[in-house]
Amino acid sequence: MITYQTLSLADAKKVAAAASAKAQAENWTVVIAILDAGGHLIYLERADGTQLGSVIVAQEKARTALLFKRPSKAFEEGVLGGRVHMMSLPGATTIEGGLPLVKDGQIIGSIGVSGVMSNQDGQIAAAGAEAIAML
Numbered sequence: 252m253i254t255y256q257t258l259s260l261a262d263a264k265k266v267a268a269a270a271s272a273k274a275q276a277e278n279w280t281v282v283i284a285i286l287d288a289g290g291h292l293i294y295l296e297r298a299d300g301t302q303l304g305s306v307i308v309a310q311e312k313a314r315t316a317l318l319f320k321r322p323s324k325a326f327e328e329g330v331l332g333g334r335v336h337m338m339s340l341p342g343a344t345t346i347e348g349g350l351p352l353v354k355d356g357q358i359i360g361s362i363g364v365s366g367v368m369s370n371q372d373g374q375i376a377a378a379g380a381e382a383i384a385m386l
Contacts, residue, residue: 258287258352258360262386263294266352266362270379271296274364281366281375284309285352288359290317298366305365312349312372313363318342320358323349324373348372350380359383 258266263285270283280298282305287293297306315323324347329337338345347369352360362379364372 256288256354256357256359258285258293260293262383263287263360265386266379266382267294267296269382270362270364270375271298273378274298274366274375277371277374279367279371279375281364281372282306282309283375283379284313284363285379286310286313286317286361286363288317290314293360301366308344308346308365309348309363311344311363312346312365312376313361314342314349315344316349316351316363317358317361320351322351322373323347323363324369327369346372348376350376352380352383354383354386 267283280301282297285294312323326345327347330345349363351358362376364375
């Protein structure tokens with residue numbers, strides 16, 4: 252039987268809680284989306300007052316990180332560096348705020364954050380991703 256690590260709902264909530272704590276500490280209102288290793292939404296949290304468009308953007312940032320196995324920031328940096336063709340990559344959202352969730356060297360899911368400046372979204376996502384080490 253083939254097995255693989257997966258992200259449980261309980262663990263997804265812990266990742267989101269760590270991200271949410273960072274957002275609250277900075278008084279930032281955001282959407283936090285957690286995807287499982289298959290790219291399916293497992294948990295979503297939208298802080299009161301966060302713009303509705305961030306619900307989709309957070310999920311797309313997380314999907315980008317999962318599909319391309321790298322932070323969505325890599326695409327933002329590429330575009331800012333003149334590699335504008337990156338904007339047309341299917342499935343790529345070229346804005347910081349999406350990170351793969353890695354445990355024991357395996358990607359078990361991803362986190363995407365949207366609602367404030369992209370570098371701030373990235374800080375919040377990083378706080379969530381760091382929680383994986385505690386699981």
